[in-house]
Amino acid sequence: MENIFSIQSEQDFLDAALKTFRYQYENIEIYRKFVDYLKINPDEIKELTKIPFLPIEMFKNHQILDKNMTAGLFFQSSGTTQMNLSKHFIADENIYQESIYKSFEQFIGKPEDFIFLGLLPSYLEKQNSSLIYMVDYLMKKSAKPENGYFLYNHSDLFELLNTLKDKKVILFGVSFALLDFLDFYNSNTPTFQHSNALTIIETGGMKGRKEEMTKDELLKILQEGFKTDKIYSEYSMTELLSQAYSLGENVYQCPNWMRILVRNAEDPFNYEKEGRTGAINIIDLANIHSCAFIATQDLGKTLPDSTFQVLGRIDHSDIRGCSLLVS
Numbered sequence: 001m002e003n004i005f006s007i008q009s010e011q012d013f014l015d016a017a018l019k020t021f022r023y024q025y026e027n028i029e030i031y032r033k034f035v036d037y038l039k040i041n042p043d044e045i046k047e048l049t050k051i052p053f054l055p056i057e058m059f060k061n062h063q064i065l066d067k068n069m070t071a072g073l074f075f076q077s078s079g080t081t082q083m084n085l086s087k088h089f090i091a092d093e094n095i096y097q098e099s100i101y102k103s104f105e106q107f108i109g110k111p112e113d114f115i116f117l118g119l120l121p122s123y124l125e126k127q128n129s130s131l132i133y134m135v136d137y138l139m140k141k142s143a144k145p146e147n148g149y150f151l152y153n154h155s156d157l158f159e160l161l162n163t164l165k166d167k168k169v170i171l172f173g174v175s176f177a178l179l180d181f182l183d184f185y186n187s188n189t190p191t192f193q194h195s196n197a198l199t200i201i202e203t204g205g206m207k208g209r210k211e212e213m214t215k216d217e218l219l220k221i222l223q224e225g226f227k228t229d230k231i232y233s234e235y236s237m238t239e240l241l242s243q244a245y246s247l248g249e250n251v252y253q254c255p256n257w258m259r260i261l262v263r264n265a266e267d268p269f270n271y272e273k274e275g276r277t278g279a280i281n282i283i284d285l286a287n288i289h290s291c292a293f294i295a296t297q298d299l300g301k302t303l304p305d306s307t308f309q310v311l312g313r314i315d316h317s318d319i320r321g322c323s324l325l326v327s
Helices: 010-027 029-037 093-107 130-142 154-163 175-187 215-226
Strands: 073-076 087-090 115-119 148-150 169-173 198-202 232-235 244-246 258-263 278-284 293-302 308-313
Touching: 010 029, 093 130, 093 244, 115 130, 115 154, 115 175, 130 169, 148 154, 154 175, 169 175, 175 198, 175 215, 198 215, 258 293
Parallel strands: 115 148, 115 169, 169 198, 198 232
Antiparallel strands: 073 087, 232 244, 258 278, 278 293, 293 308
16 A cells, blocks of 8 residues: 555545555455445445445444454553443554654644643553553653653642743643643642643543533633633544644644545435534544544534534444543
């Protein structure tokens, strides 16, 4: 397969997606069975909207892996022990690393230029988190001595941010933990005055820890609490090797090798027009050795310039650790 990270145009993407589809039909057993069950002839697929999208629930019960490869590691979705958790088996972690680096570089900057802090307690406490792998990798590329994680030790984070106020800092935080930190901050004498060099990237996830609120309400609270005009967001999930980023307006952008399509929530083979809400289908060409075409249980809509919004979850679907709050 060609290098997906060299994709520049829509034609490049279409060509790469069709090649990936045909490769995965031949080499991913579960995907082949799914396509055959739908009685679809792969040779007749010429456009993105005709490609079959595998229901994301299949990652819970099947090992979705290229028959030519073995998995060196796997990522597992967050959730309670009573849930049947998704597993994403990774044949080539170098692809994930390149996807992490190039996506971050495309939307935010070179990782080497930042100090990375993680306020991700629910993910640190569980194994096989793709989010922790991502932040670990960014920290490794950054190689700054101040890099580090925080569980519930808010005072330590508070003090460190005070000392780093003149440096470029990225704080990755799960939603409930960022709110907990602000509660701690507001209960103490405010001395933390950060500069514009601090960037907050929230990763979703309330875990039932806070009163339910819309995504816009969450961002407003975080903006006021951190005294910043913009709160960034990251959208990904266990079953993906790529990340989309929102740079402050609750509007996400995909890297060049990833696309969002919005299907009709009642009819999965029909697609919604720009601006209309439906269920999100994701093409992630970094998933070359698992499945690049995934029908999620997230609701959203596409917007101009290939951007999109995430608006919540389809009713009756499981709560996801990386899902974003209803907007």
